[in-house]
Amino acid sequence: ASVSSKNILDGLNPEQERAVKSESRAVVIQAGPGTGKTRTLTARIAWLLRENRAAPENILALTFTNKAAGELTGRIESFMPKQGHLVTAATFHGFCLNTLKRYADFKRGLMEDDLRFEVLGLAVKAVTGEKKVPKKTVSKIDAWISLQKQQLKAPGDESLHDAEESVLEDFDPVWTEVYKTYDRLLQERSLADFEDLIFICFRLFSKDAALLERVRQQYTYIFVDEYQDLNSGQYRLVKLLAQNSHIFVIGDPDQSIYGFRGSDSRFFNRFEHDFLGCEQIRLRRNYRSTQTILDASFQVISMGDDKDNEGRKIYASLDGTQKILINETASESAEAVAVGKIIEKGVGGLSFLSMDKGTGSDSGTDREYAFSDFAVLYRTRHQAMAFAKAFEKAGIPFQTADREHWVDMAGIKDLLALVRIFLGRGSEADQQQFAQFLPRIAELSLPMNTSKLLGTLAGWLDIKALGNTDETLAAALHRLNALADRYSSPCDLLDALRLDQDPDFLDKTVEKVSLMTMHAAKGLEFPVVFVTGCETGTIPFARDGKTVEDPDEERRLFYVAMTRAKEMLYLTYARKRRIFGREQHRNRSCFIDDIEKELARYEKGKTQVKKQKSKDIQLELF
Ligand code: ATP
């Protein structure tokens, strides 16, 4: 049974409630981390449904990750179980693909990365006449084409752009030719890449006014979370869709961390001009973190620029006077061991403030923690290795935010490769591995329903036999079959799986420490957070060890990481770190020095870890 609207509004502060019940056509909430932006957005959707102001079919909520879309749906459903699942909560890419399929009979299939590189390689060869093209060149052009597509720029398609938008970044005439050729090859093979989805959808809307009108009439209430992360293509799509609809967006320019992917918080700042007369709401009460954590993170973010610093100040509603813990260790392995020890103490119900001392009388921790209360954040993925090793050794259960692994499981992976070959979307690698099956696949006749196809192919691979010996494979197979029931066309099944590959999946139901990049931690919260590798060169990150590409974005990323913490925040760094197999001396991150000394407690770890063997050094390289 659904709860009353009173419950939806329960506990909201006056600004949040005002946002939920706003009568304005356009609403923008700008507010800092943990102020309940996402919660307010969810409550508004639930409230609109509850009050019968909107039908669930008329609501579109756009997010940047599948995880965020899933969480939004879950939260709405908890308020409105009967209607929640009818709301469209999707990523930009997912929404565009579904729209194309539903309204435009879109038949092109989404490629896996290896096929994309293959086709791009062919395009480069065709244009340059070279027989061999270095991988590095292909990936450079790939990044360039992606960036152009994200900005809806294509050679010879100037019609889409108004005066202020420059047409195709004039890079290199050869690259422009490659872009054209690559797109032609995709079209001939009925393939599409990820970035095509928004572009093709936008093009379609621009050319087909009747269709655009239908879609506009469908989605009369549009919501966007994390609006500060919009890139130009997503921004223009939203503007186009929301011309006459209700629009409700939330964001925080201080948490804009995807500039390297073409995101630009200027689009957020432009909202009040794009939607004249919009209602602007600020939230100032933070429900996530202690005041100390907020003060420290405020000091870091406000040092970065001379923006309206009073405007970005937020206030804690949680008690807690625990200082920020800043821990220095000898090496990255000592850092990992120290973090592990702190977690063990916390789970054991001991005071766990310090790294080396047993208990401390100044402890602010008087409760027992579960493993899932802890998160370890890092700037680059390879930092995870040291933690994984230390935690395994100490018997600390952990999970790494990653792609959901079940599709990569032997057996499932093979099966899906066969499906790709059957649909003409197999890469060379796919085909080589299944050379013996190629003639048999050629004999299969289209059209074929997904379940039947999977059954046939699984029979060839003798997957059932594998399944009997491996429980997890059986579960994965079960999951795949359930999807097959939902997507009756094999092409739709593959597309759905391809879209569902965020590298930030975390299982919230398990009692494990979460390991993830600072980027993947966006929007999340944990009682105890370790921001690790706080060294200049790591955060702020410098690819070559010296030059930081975008210092402001690094600062915002550090801010995002710090503000994930609810009760305790640790900033850890190592004096020495192995980078590409070579040991380097490290300096404490300059961001730490922006935090007032009084807010923090500084510690040096005595933990020593024996020199690593050469085998381990190899591991850290990859
Ligand atoms: P971020 O910028 O990190 O995405 P946010 O502004 O979206 O943060 P939420 O994740 O919505 O913040 O909320 C942060 C925490 O505060 C959540 O645990 C949420 O349930 C809680 N919260 C939000 N509003 C209230 C409230 N009025 N009363 C109690 N708790 C609240």
Ligand code: MG
């Ligand atoms: Mg949020």
